[in-house]
Amino acid sequence: MTQMSSPPTEELVKQWESEQECLRQQVVEDDTEDWQRSPSFSGLERVGGVDLSFIKGxxxxxxxxxxxxxxxDLKVLYEDSQMVTLTAPYVSGFLAFRETPFLLEALQRLKTSQPTLMPQVVFVDGNGLFHYREFGLACHLGVLSGLPCVGVAKNLLQVQGVFKDEEHQSQSGASVT
Incomplete structure:
Protein backbone atom coordinates (compact mmCIF):
# COMPACT_ATOMS: atom_id res chain seq x y z
CA MET A 1 0.00 0.00 0.00
CA THR A 2 1.35 3.41 -1.00
CA GLN A 3 0.65 6.30 1.37
CA MET A 4 1.53 9.96 1.71
CA SER A 5 4.71 10.31 3.72
CA SER A 6 3.26 12.37 6.59
CA PRO A 7 0.22 14.39 7.56
CA PRO A 8 0.32 18.10 6.78
CA THR A 9 1.82 20.42 9.33
CA GLU A 10 -0.33 22.89 11.22
CA GLU A 11 1.47 25.63 9.28
CA LEU A 12 0.44 24.09 5.94
CA VAL A 13 -3.19 23.78 7.06
CA LYS A 14 -3.16 27.46 8.11
CA GLN A 15 -1.69 28.36 4.70
CA TRP A 16 -4.43 26.39 2.95
CA GLU A 17 -7.12 28.06 5.08
CA SER A 18 -5.72 31.47 4.17
CA GLU A 19 -5.57 30.61 0.47
CA GLN A 20 -9.13 29.28 0.55
CA GLU A 21 -10.33 32.50 2.17
CA CYS A 22 -8.55 34.65 -0.45
CA LEU A 23 -9.92 32.60 -3.33
CA ARG A 24 -13.39 32.52 -1.72
CA GLN A 25 -13.56 36.28 -2.26
CA GLN A 26 -13.32 35.64 -6.03
CA VAL A 27 -16.29 33.26 -6.27
CA VAL A 28 -18.97 34.62 -8.58
CA GLU A 29 -22.44 33.30 -7.82
CA ASP A 30 -24.17 35.16 -10.67
CA ASP A 31 -24.40 34.39 -14.37
CA THR A 32 -21.21 35.67 -15.99
CA GLU A 33 -21.07 34.14 -19.43
CA ASP A 34 -22.54 35.80 -22.52
CA TRP A 35 -24.51 32.65 -23.26
CA GLN A 36 -26.09 32.82 -19.79
CA ARG A 37 -27.24 36.43 -20.16
CA SER A 38 -28.21 36.44 -23.82
CA PRO A 39 -31.94 36.87 -24.56
CA SER A 40 -31.43 34.46 -27.47
CA PHE A 41 -29.97 31.77 -25.19
CA SER A 42 -30.82 28.47 -26.80
CA GLY A 43 -29.38 26.22 -24.12
CA LEU A 44 -26.18 24.54 -23.22
CA GLU A 45 -24.13 22.94 -25.97
CA ARG A 46 -21.20 21.43 -23.99
CA VAL A 47 -20.96 20.14 -20.42
CA GLY A 48 -17.86 18.77 -18.77
CA GLY A 49 -17.17 16.48 -15.87
CA VAL A 50 -13.96 16.05 -13.89
CA ASP A 51 -12.83 13.54 -11.29
CA LEU A 52 -9.77 11.89 -9.80
CA SER A 53 -10.09 8.11 -9.51
CA PHE A 54 -7.95 6.03 -7.22
CA ILE A 55 -6.77 2.45 -7.14
CA LYS A 56 -8.03 0.91 -3.91
CA GLY A 57 -5.28 1.03 -1.28
CA ASP A 73 -27.81 14.53 -26.49
CA LEU A 74 -24.80 13.66 -24.26
CA LYS A 75 -22.46 12.46 -26.99
CA VAL A 76 -18.81 12.30 -25.98
CA LEU A 77 -16.92 15.14 -27.67
CA TYR A 78 -13.64 14.89 -25.78
CA GLU A 79 -11.98 12.61 -23.24
CA ASP A 80 -8.76 13.09 -21.32
CA SER A 81 -7.40 10.59 -18.78
CA GLN A 82 -3.95 10.83 -17.32
CA MET A 83 -2.25 8.97 -14.50
CA VAL A 84 -0.90 11.41 -11.92
CA THR A 85 1.12 11.24 -8.73
CA LEU A 86 -0.41 13.24 -5.91
CA THR A 87 1.84 15.51 -3.91
CA ALA A 88 -0.56 16.60 -1.15
CA PRO A 89 -2.19 14.37 1.45
CA TYR A 90 -5.95 14.09 1.86
CA VAL A 91 -7.15 16.46 4.57
CA SER A 92 -10.89 16.83 5.17
CA GLY A 93 -12.03 20.24 3.91
CA PHE A 94 -8.94 20.69 1.72
CA LEU A 95 -9.56 18.24 -1.14
CA ALA A 96 -8.92 21.02 -3.65
CA PHE A 97 -5.25 21.28 -2.71
CA ARG A 98 -4.85 17.60 -3.53
CA GLU A 99 -6.88 17.44 -6.77
CA THR A 100 -7.22 20.88 -8.41
CA PRO A 101 -3.75 21.05 -10.02
CA PHE A 102 -4.41 17.89 -12.04
CA LEU A 103 -7.95 18.88 -13.04
CA LEU A 104 -6.67 22.29 -14.15
CA GLU A 105 -3.99 20.59 -16.26
CA ALA A 106 -6.67 18.50 -17.99
CA LEU A 107 -8.71 21.63 -18.77
CA GLN A 108 -5.56 23.39 -20.01
CA ARG A 109 -4.75 20.48 -22.35
CA LEU A 110 -8.24 20.79 -23.84
CA LYS A 111 -7.96 24.57 -24.16
CA THR A 112 -4.63 24.18 -25.96
CA SER A 113 -5.59 21.29 -28.25
CA GLN A 114 -9.30 21.90 -29.01
CA PRO A 115 -10.48 25.22 -27.54
CA THR A 116 -13.84 25.05 -29.33
CA LEU A 117 -14.72 22.04 -27.16
CA MET A 118 -14.27 23.84 -23.82
CA PRO A 119 -17.29 23.06 -21.64
CA GLN A 120 -19.71 25.85 -20.79
CA VAL A 121 -20.15 24.36 -17.32
CA VAL A 122 -18.12 21.73 -15.45
CA PHE A 123 -19.54 19.21 -13.00
CA VAL A 124 -16.98 18.43 -10.31
CA ASP A 125 -16.84 15.35 -8.09
CA GLY A 126 -16.65 17.39 -4.89
CA ASN A 127 -18.44 20.12 -2.99
CA GLY A 128 -18.78 23.73 -4.04
CA LEU A 129 -20.29 26.33 -1.72
CA PHE A 130 -21.67 23.54 0.48
CA HIS A 131 -18.39 23.21 2.33
CA TYR A 132 -17.02 23.96 5.80
CA ARG A 133 -15.60 27.29 4.60
CA GLU A 134 -18.04 27.69 1.68
CA PHE A 135 -15.22 26.96 -0.75
CA GLY A 136 -14.92 23.35 -1.83
CA LEU A 137 -13.20 21.72 -4.79
CA ALA A 138 -15.79 22.94 -7.33
CA CYS A 139 -15.38 26.57 -6.23
CA HIS A 140 -11.59 26.24 -6.19
CA LEU A 141 -11.55 24.82 -9.72
CA GLY A 142 -14.06 27.41 -10.93
CA VAL A 143 -12.07 30.37 -9.63
CA LEU A 144 -8.76 29.09 -11.00
CA SER A 145 -10.13 27.95 -14.38
CA GLY A 146 -12.56 30.81 -14.93
CA LEU A 147 -15.28 28.28 -15.80
CA PRO A 148 -18.68 27.90 -14.13
CA CYS A 149 -18.40 24.79 -11.94
CA VAL A 150 -21.02 22.81 -10.05
CA GLY A 151 -20.11 20.57 -7.12
CA VAL A 152 -21.61 17.09 -7.29
CA ALA A 153 -20.31 15.44 -4.13
CA LYS A 154 -20.90 11.81 -3.23
CA ASN A 155 -20.75 12.42 0.50
CA LEU A 156 -22.88 14.78 2.56
CA LEU A 157 -20.84 17.20 4.64
CA GLN A 158 -22.20 17.97 8.08
CA VAL A 159 -22.20 21.73 7.71
CA GLN A 160 -24.67 24.59 7.91
CA GLY A 161 -27.05 22.66 10.15
CA VAL A 162 -27.29 19.67 7.79
CA PHE A 163 -26.63 16.29 9.38
CA LYS A 164 -26.45 12.72 8.15
CA ASP A 165 -29.49 11.50 10.03
CA GLU A 166 -32.44 9.26 9.33
CA GLU A 167 -34.57 12.14 8.06
CA HIS A 168 -31.94 13.14 5.49
CA GLN A 169 -31.46 9.50 4.52
CA SER A 170 -35.17 9.05 3.89
CA GLN A 171 -35.28 12.19 1.73
CA SER A 172 -32.15 11.54 -0.32
CA GLY A 173 -31.96 7.78 -0.48
CA ALA A 174 -28.40 8.07 0.82
CA SER A 175 -27.06 5.72 3.43
CA VAL A 176 -25.98 7.11 6.79
CA THR A 177 -22.36 6.23 7.51
Missing amino acids: DEVNACAQLVVLSYP
Missing part, protein backbone atom coordinates in the same frame (compact mmCIF):
# COMPACT_ATOMS: atom_id res chain seq x y z
CA ASP A 58 -3.13 3.53 -3.20
CA GLU A 59 -3.35 7.09 -1.89
CA VAL A 60 -0.66 8.53 -4.17
CA ASN A 61 -1.42 7.42 -7.73
CA ALA A 62 -4.65 8.45 -9.40
CA CYS A 63 -6.24 8.98 -12.78
CA ALA A 64 -7.30 12.57 -13.53
CA GLN A 65 -10.20 12.61 -15.94
CA LEU A 66 -12.07 15.17 -17.99
CA VAL A 67 -14.97 14.36 -20.27
CA VAL A 68 -16.89 16.85 -22.40
CA LEU A 69 -20.32 15.91 -23.68
CA SER A 70 -22.64 17.58 -26.15
CA TYR A 71 -25.85 18.76 -24.58
CA PRO A 72 -28.65 17.71 -24.54
Whole structure:
Protein backbone atom coordinates (compact mmCIF):
# COMPACT_ATOMS: atom_id res chain seq x y z
CA MET A 1 0.00 0.00 0.00
CA THR A 2 1.35 3.41 -1.00
CA GLN A 3 0.65 6.30 1.37
CA MET A 4 1.53 9.96 1.71
CA SER A 5 4.71 10.31 3.72
CA SER A 6 3.26 12.37 6.59
CA PRO A 7 0.22 14.39 7.56
CA PRO A 8 0.32 18.10 6.78
CA THR A 9 1.82 20.42 9.33
CA GLU A 10 -0.33 22.89 11.22
CA GLU A 11 1.47 25.63 9.28
CA LEU A 12 0.44 24.09 5.94
CA VAL A 13 -3.19 23.78 7.06
CA LYS A 14 -3.16 27.46 8.11
CA GLN A 15 -1.69 28.36 4.70
CA TRP A 16 -4.43 26.39 2.95
CA GLU A 17 -7.12 28.06 5.08
CA SER A 18 -5.72 31.47 4.17
CA GLU A 19 -5.57 30.61 0.47
CA GLN A 20 -9.13 29.28 0.55
CA GLU A 21 -10.33 32.50 2.17
CA CYS A 22 -8.55 34.65 -0.45
CA LEU A 23 -9.92 32.60 -3.33
CA ARG A 24 -13.39 32.52 -1.72
CA GLN A 25 -13.56 36.28 -2.26
CA GLN A 26 -13.32 35.64 -6.03
CA VAL A 27 -16.29 33.26 -6.27
CA VAL A 28 -18.97 34.62 -8.58
CA GLU A 29 -22.44 33.30 -7.82
CA ASP A 30 -24.17 35.16 -10.67
CA ASP A 31 -24.40 34.39 -14.37
CA THR A 32 -21.21 35.67 -15.99
CA GLU A 33 -21.07 34.14 -19.43
CA ASP A 34 -22.54 35.80 -22.52
CA TRP A 35 -24.51 32.65 -23.26
CA GLN A 36 -26.09 32.82 -19.79
CA ARG A 37 -27.24 36.43 -20.16
CA SER A 38 -28.21 36.44 -23.82
CA PRO A 39 -31.94 36.87 -24.56
CA SER A 40 -31.43 34.46 -27.47
CA PHE A 41 -29.97 31.77 -25.19
CA SER A 42 -30.82 28.47 -26.80
CA GLY A 43 -29.38 26.22 -24.12
CA LEU A 44 -26.18 24.54 -23.22
CA GLU A 45 -24.13 22.94 -25.97
CA ARG A 46 -21.20 21.43 -23.99
CA VAL A 47 -20.96 20.14 -20.42
CA GLY A 48 -17.86 18.77 -18.77
CA GLY A 49 -17.17 16.48 -15.87
CA VAL A 50 -13.96 16.05 -13.89
CA ASP A 51 -12.83 13.54 -11.29
CA LEU A 52 -9.77 11.89 -9.80
CA SER A 53 -10.09 8.11 -9.51
CA PHE A 54 -7.95 6.03 -7.22
CA ILE A 55 -6.77 2.45 -7.14
CA LYS A 56 -8.03 0.91 -3.91
CA GLY A 57 -5.28 1.03 -1.28
CA ASP A 58 -3.13 3.53 -3.20
CA GLU A 59 -3.35 7.09 -1.89
CA VAL A 60 -0.66 8.53 -4.17
CA ASN A 61 -1.42 7.42 -7.73
CA ALA A 62 -4.65 8.45 -9.40
CA CYS A 63 -6.24 8.98 -12.78
CA ALA A 64 -7.30 12.57 -13.53
CA GLN A 65 -10.20 12.61 -15.94
CA LEU A 66 -12.07 15.17 -17.99
CA VAL A 67 -14.97 14.36 -20.27
CA VAL A 68 -16.89 16.85 -22.40
CA LEU A 69 -20.32 15.91 -23.68
CA SER A 70 -22.64 17.58 -26.15
CA TYR A 71 -25.85 18.76 -24.58
CA PRO A 72 -28.65 17.71 -24.54
CA ASP A 73 -27.81 14.53 -26.49
CA LEU A 74 -24.80 13.66 -24.26
CA LYS A 75 -22.46 12.46 -26.99
CA VAL A 76 -18.81 12.30 -25.98
CA LEU A 77 -16.92 15.14 -27.67
CA TYR A 78 -13.64 14.89 -25.78
CA GLU A 79 -11.98 12.61 -23.24
CA ASP A 80 -8.76 13.09 -21.32
CA SER A 81 -7.40 10.59 -18.78
CA GLN A 82 -3.95 10.83 -17.32
CA MET A 83 -2.25 8.97 -14.50
CA VAL A 84 -0.90 11.41 -11.92
CA THR A 85 1.12 11.24 -8.73
CA LEU A 86 -0.41 13.24 -5.91
CA THR A 87 1.84 15.51 -3.91
CA ALA A 88 -0.56 16.60 -1.15
CA PRO A 89 -2.19 14.37 1.45
CA TYR A 90 -5.95 14.09 1.86
CA VAL A 91 -7.15 16.46 4.57
CA SER A 92 -10.89 16.83 5.17
CA GLY A 93 -12.03 20.24 3.91
CA PHE A 94 -8.94 20.69 1.72
CA LEU A 95 -9.56 18.24 -1.14
CA ALA A 96 -8.92 21.02 -3.65
CA PHE A 97 -5.25 21.28 -2.71
CA ARG A 98 -4.85 17.60 -3.53
CA GLU A 99 -6.88 17.44 -6.77
CA THR A 100 -7.22 20.88 -8.41
CA PRO A 101 -3.75 21.05 -10.02
CA PHE A 102 -4.41 17.89 -12.04
CA LEU A 103 -7.95 18.88 -13.04
CA LEU A 104 -6.67 22.29 -14.15
CA GLU A 105 -3.99 20.59 -16.26
CA ALA A 106 -6.67 18.50 -17.99
CA LEU A 107 -8.71 21.63 -18.77
CA GLN A 108 -5.56 23.39 -20.01
CA ARG A 109 -4.75 20.48 -22.35
CA LEU A 110 -8.24 20.79 -23.84
CA LYS A 111 -7.96 24.57 -24.16
CA THR A 112 -4.63 24.18 -25.96
CA SER A 113 -5.59 21.29 -28.25
CA GLN A 114 -9.30 21.90 -29.01
CA PRO A 115 -10.48 25.22 -27.54
CA THR A 116 -13.84 25.05 -29.33
CA LEU A 117 -14.72 22.04 -27.16
CA MET A 118 -14.27 23.84 -23.82
CA PRO A 119 -17.29 23.06 -21.64
CA GLN A 120 -19.71 25.85 -20.79
CA VAL A 121 -20.15 24.36 -17.32
CA VAL A 122 -18.12 21.73 -15.45
CA PHE A 123 -19.54 19.21 -13.00
CA VAL A 124 -16.98 18.43 -10.31
CA ASP A 125 -16.84 15.35 -8.09
CA GLY A 126 -16.65 17.39 -4.89
CA ASN A 127 -18.44 20.12 -2.99
CA GLY A 128 -18.78 23.73 -4.04
CA LEU A 129 -20.29 26.33 -1.72
CA PHE A 130 -21.67 23.54 0.48
CA HIS A 131 -18.39 23.21 2.33
CA TYR A 132 -17.02 23.96 5.80
CA ARG A 133 -15.60 27.29 4.60
CA GLU A 134 -18.04 27.69 1.68
CA PHE A 135 -15.22 26.96 -0.75
CA GLY A 136 -14.92 23.35 -1.83
CA LEU A 137 -13.20 21.72 -4.79
CA ALA A 138 -15.79 22.94 -7.33
CA CYS A 139 -15.38 26.57 -6.23
CA HIS A 140 -11.59 26.24 -6.19
CA LEU A 141 -11.55 24.82 -9.72
CA GLY A 142 -14.06 27.41 -10.93
CA VAL A 143 -12.07 30.37 -9.63
CA LEU A 144 -8.76 29.09 -11.00
CA SER A 145 -10.13 27.95 -14.38
CA GLY A 146 -12.56 30.81 -14.93
CA LEU A 147 -15.28 28.28 -15.80
CA PRO A 148 -18.68 27.90 -14.13
CA CYS A 149 -18.40 24.79 -11.94
CA VAL A 150 -21.02 22.81 -10.05
CA GLY A 151 -20.11 20.57 -7.12
CA VAL A 152 -21.61 17.09 -7.29
CA ALA A 153 -20.31 15.44 -4.13
CA LYS A 154 -20.90 11.81 -3.23
CA ASN A 155 -20.75 12.42 0.50
CA LEU A 156 -22.88 14.78 2.56
CA LEU A 157 -20.84 17.20 4.64
CA GLN A 158 -22.20 17.97 8.08
CA VAL A 159 -22.20 21.73 7.71
CA GLN A 160 -24.67 24.59 7.91
CA GLY A 161 -27.05 22.66 10.15
CA VAL A 162 -27.29 19.67 7.79
CA PHE A 163 -26.63 16.29 9.38
CA LYS A 164 -26.45 12.72 8.15
CA ASP A 165 -29.49 11.50 10.03
CA GLU A 166 -32.44 9.26 9.33
CA GLU A 167 -34.57 12.14 8.06
CA HIS A 168 -31.94 13.14 5.49
CA GLN A 169 -31.46 9.50 4.52
CA SER A 170 -35.17 9.05 3.89
CA GLN A 171 -35.28 12.19 1.73
CA SER A 172 -32.15 11.54 -0.32
CA GLY A 173 -31.96 7.78 -0.48
CA ALA A 174 -28.40 8.07 0.82
CA SER A 175 -27.06 5.72 3.43
CA VAL A 176 -25.98 7.11 6.79
CA THR A 177 -22.36 6.23 7.51
